Amino acid sequence: MRGTYLFPKDGQAFVSQAAPAVATLYMDMTTVAASTAAPRSLLDLTLAELEREFVASGLSPTHARTLWRALHADLAADLSAVPNFLPPLRRWLAAHLGDGRRFFIDAPEETADIASTDGLTRKFLFRLGDGQTIETVLMGFKGRHTACLSTQAGCAMGCVFCATGQMGFVRHLRPGEIVAQVRQAELALRAAGHDGLRNLVLMGMGEPLHNYDAVMTALEIITDRRGLNIGPGRITISTVGVVPGILRLAEEQRPYHLAVSLHGATEEERSALVPASRRWPLAELMAACRTYFAQTGRRIFFEWTLIAGANDSPAQAGRLAALLVGLDSHVNLIPLNSTGGFAGTATSNMAAKAFQKVLQAAGIPSTIRQRRGIDVAAGCGQLRADRSLE
Numbered sequence: 001m002r003g004t005y006l007f008p009k010d011g012q013a014f015v016s017q018a019a020p021a022v023a024t025l026y027m028d029m030t031t032v033a034a035s036t037a038a039p040r041s042l043l044d045l046t047l048a049e050l051e052r053e054f055v056a057s058g059l060s061p062t063h064a065r066t067l068w069r070a071l072h073a074d075l076a077a078d079l080s081a082v083p084n085f086l087p088p089l090r091r092w093l094a095a096h097l098g099d100g101r102r103f104f105i106d107a108p109e110e111t112a113d114i115a116s117t118d119g120l121t122r123k124f125l126f127r128l129g130d131g132q133t134i135e136t137v138l139m140g141f142k143g144r145h146t147a148c149l150s151t152q153a154g155c156a157m158g159c160v161f162c163a164t165g166q167m168g169f170v171r172h173l174r175p176g177e178i179v180a181q182v183r184q185a186e187l188a189l190r191a192a193g194h195d196g197l198r199n200l201v202l203m204g205m206g207e208p209l210h211n212y213d214a215v216m217t218a219l220e221i222i223t224d225r226r227g228l229n230i231g232p233g234r235i236t237i238s239t240v241g242v243v244p245g246i247l248r249l250a251e252e253q254r255p256y257h258l259a260v261s262l263h264g265a266t267e268e269e270r271s272a273l274v275p276a277s278r279r280w281p282l283a284e285l286m287a288a289c290r291t292y293f294a295q296t297g298r299r300i301f302f303e304w305t306l307i308a309g310a311n312d313s314p315a316q317a318g319r320l321a322a323l324l325v326g327l328d329s330h331v332n333l334i335p336l337n338s339t340g341g342f343a344g345t346a347t348s349n350m351a352a353k354a355f356q357k358v359l360q361a362a363g364i365p366s367t368i369r370q371r372r373g374i375d376v377a378a379g380c381g382q383l384r385a386d387r388s389l390e
Ligand code: SF4
Pocket: 155, 156, 157, 158, 159, 162, 163, 164, 165, 166, 204, 205, 206, 207, 239, 240, 381
């Protein structure tokens, strides 16, 4: 069975021979645009767009900036209670915001907030306006917190070891639905008396570069200094290897970190784990990475899920090292986190260290990732909007 997917930049269909579970998504950006027509979420708008809305209403853009601060810096829950709003802004809100009006504000319902026994990881399950559910993970490290965001409900890419991939694609998230996850994570940290978020990784449910435009708009909003103010250098976009998206990031000189999931260093080994490799073969992917590096000078992070007996041998580490020659790279080695739908098991510590040693000998820096939040299925590859948690 074949699936037809549409890449949002050019609307061009790509065909994957992915597992049947992922072969049933069919959404183009026309559908997305139609579904997000009016009313719109205020969280979908960049500051420039918000200012244009106010100017179009005959008001000063200063009111837009006041509203922006309330939404994105103060994270006001109730705009009617913000004391410093001037009468014109209050009138604009009364006329434009609410049921049956032009705008609403994304307020995903938190249906679960589960703390891991590691004491540092929390997984949130959110129900979106149309009933879809997504997950966001908050991870504490020494003195800082990182949020792992979802960019789609489900995922089209079908990586065999990933619970999100096993559930298939549902839909793209709008910018406001991505921004709302950051707001919720910030609010959770403030409520617990912590400093704000320091880092973001787009490694939750979904493939960020399959939802390119919405993700870039969300990041423009999130990085705005007058709002959430999370610096672009603290944001990592993770991709399974969507080549047109990587090239677009380079061409547009986007200032974010890029992480590319490899998992295999030959076409055969990789496409057994990552069906999207049949659409964007390894050679094409590595050429795109080289173009990205040449155009941006940025180090690329490569993710490698270590699966016992599948891709964790020293010989495979040698092939990976050969693949990365000439690139400024860092390899993140991630021992497999189990999911119900995949029979593989995690590499032993000893095998992970042996793998890392080969990379080290080739001069390639690497990290063996700490396993986090496994008991609450918040680890890499485990997110799937588990409805049993609602
Ligand atoms: S690993 Fe990422 S890209 Fe692959 S199926 Fe899971 S969410 Fe999608």
